[in-house]
Amino acid sequence: MAMKKKPVTGMKDILPKEMAIRDYCIALIKDTYKTFGFNSMETPCVEHIENLNSKQGGENEKLIFKILKRGEKLKIDEAKEELDLVDGGLRYDLTVPLCRYYSNNANELPSPFKALQMGNVWRADRPQRGRYRQFMQCDIDILGEPTILAEIELILATTTLLGKLDFKNFTIRINDRRILKAMAAYSGFAEADYDTVFIILDKMDKIGLNGVREELLKEGYAEDAVTKYLELFEKVTADISGVQYLKETLGAFLPEEVAENLKTIIDSVESTKSADFKMAFDPTLVRGMSYYTGPIFEISMDEYGGSVGGGGRYDEMIGKFTGQPTPACGFSIGFERIIMLLLERDFEIPGSKNKTAYLIDKKMPSDKLLKILEQAKQARAEGQIVNIAIMKKNKKFQKDQMITEGYTQFEEFYADSFEG
């Protein structure tokens, strides 16, 4: 009857202290995004194995937790490979399920559909510190909105949320896939080389301009093209005038509306933001996923080296799945990283210090117990946290323990002196 006490490899038990912060954040996220008109939605954690293996998931498709067929469908003797044994898997992201959901339910959904998804995903990654095989993702997506109203609302909603969590001085870096392409085209790179060029460009913040130059040359690209390309990055600035500079320089290489739209996004967000952050145009921002088609963006925080969220426009993905072209744009926050940052800075949940403990005599007569329960009822109805506990022999130790749990007020009830 002995039990394995530890959770399965790479997954974790969540203790009350972390859980309180998670609950607080989940409620705040839902409340905040709802004020922007987003609709909560949910898909099953288990997805068809065929959908998970549909090549949209990239490397994640290698990390699927697969689910064994059941009953007569499972034929162990005849099985030659994994796919003979399984019919489902745990989802590795919320994007594949969103596509399936939208294609299954579009008739019953608003148009445009502003979706909010929070849910666990699973990846059988090599376990490493701070990364788990089950983790929460939090995505907002606007499906069916072709204009930059989508980008503006997604960025405003996300940054408003971060502001409510007391995050300050962060940066939303923004770029557009079409600017990336136009800069490469203008410099003379062949379209077939774009992906390789962008992978090298993506290292700019680590290896700098000269590092990028060296790697591009090592890859065998013409020195003229490399020089022309890097000159653009030397001259461009991280703001609206940087966008304007590229618009003028790239000319016909850049579709006319791209620069104007990007400027409007930056300007609109800067002018109406409700948190303390800045928008930065970053022509070196690449973002890995090849499905992006327009503006792309990422949240950078000094407190945390990497990105704590990002997104962009992916106008072609849903149509590929559904056959129905549907413009789409999304923004995902790194929920687990945000929780980690809040835990590290001992984030205090508003109102969490107002917890009361009633310590009551073990032999409290039932008529007196009623009075105590009545008093607790009144306080709880007002939203106060009241924990009724049997008084222990070592009362001081008991209280010290409860203080570490956030109890600040104590009331003691003794059977012989308490009259109710």
Add this chain to the structure above:
Amino acid sequence: MAMKKKPVTGMKDILPKEMAIRDYCIALIKDTYKTFGFNSMETPCVEHIENLNSKQGGENEKLIFKILKRGEKLKIDEAKEELDLVDGGLRYDLTVPLCRYYSNNANELPSPFKALQMGNVWRADRPQRGRYRQFMQCDIDILGEPTILAEIELILATTTLLGKLDFKNFTIRINDRRILKAMAAYSGFAEADYDTVFIILDKMDKIGLNGVREELLKEGYAEDAVTKYLELFEKVTADISGVQYLKETLGAFLPEEVAENLKTIIDSVESTKSADFKMAFDPTLVRGMSYYTGPIFEISMDEYGGSVGGGGRYDEMIGKFTGQPTPACGFSIGFERIIMLLLERDFEIPGSKNKTAYLIDKKMPSDKLLKILEQAKQARAEGQIVNIAIMKKNKKFQKDQMITEGYTQFEEFYADSFEG
């Protein structure tokens, strides 16, 4: 690239309307239970297959979604049976994971530990209407509290929640496993026969006193015993005096404190309840799980034939797993059934009718857009729901659609007339 559009068999996509109610309930449950001092906790959805197969799960162990081993550990050629292929499974309840969690983390948890768990569980049941293979469970448990303070607080917390959801006129039926046993012993049944007797007794509400008599006799039990047993049920009333009657009649068959404790639970809850329901002593209440050791209870609602939740004391289960005897008591609400009932009676989420849509001209100049965004920012900061949408050609149809989503106020912004 075509995708399977439907969710996997027996699981469902949750549409915004249901999701809004679920989100509301989840937040209300967490808020309400927290005022009673419960701590939110979470375990991974994936559990060791050994723990899931530990015989605590009863029939549910036949319904496990099992997870394929990965990498070198998976040896398809050598596999003879399922257990050679799998190392984990999706949890089928929250009780097995709670035991594991408590044994893994007891040192870092308060004592007693008041746990609140909400999470999905999975059972590969035969699909049927209204029952799904993925569903949410919602359990509160108090571990380490031997007194009836646990039972009282669990029932008060659960009923307070139901009251906040506008449920009325429901009944908490309560009994005690030791009363069940004492009634059988007093009547002359052998201990080895109790389980069979209780299974028949459990049908009382369906087949009545005479039906129970017939089935007991058919099972071959002595007529004397059956008559004596059923006489008890004829004379007992569904209140505290019923408990008193059994106390006096059963005498030494019933441990002394059992009846007094039950009376105190009923009286305390009746006196300090904050919802419109009644407590009923029900000596025919059995509850299936054999692990219960003391008081057991169930929520009955007229609106819904069956039980919409239940629980009881299980003082021996945790010790079996951990080796450390730990008194325990829990109450689980049928989350999915409650959501179903709320949907059926068109439950209106407080504040949900205060939704505003801004319909804006497709060609809104960016300086005017700023004014609109600024206005939305102010309203959203006050908690209002504001959805900014591009005005469609068929504006009437667009508005009618939005009205079905709960939008009651519309503001229209035209590029040529709007001055900001």
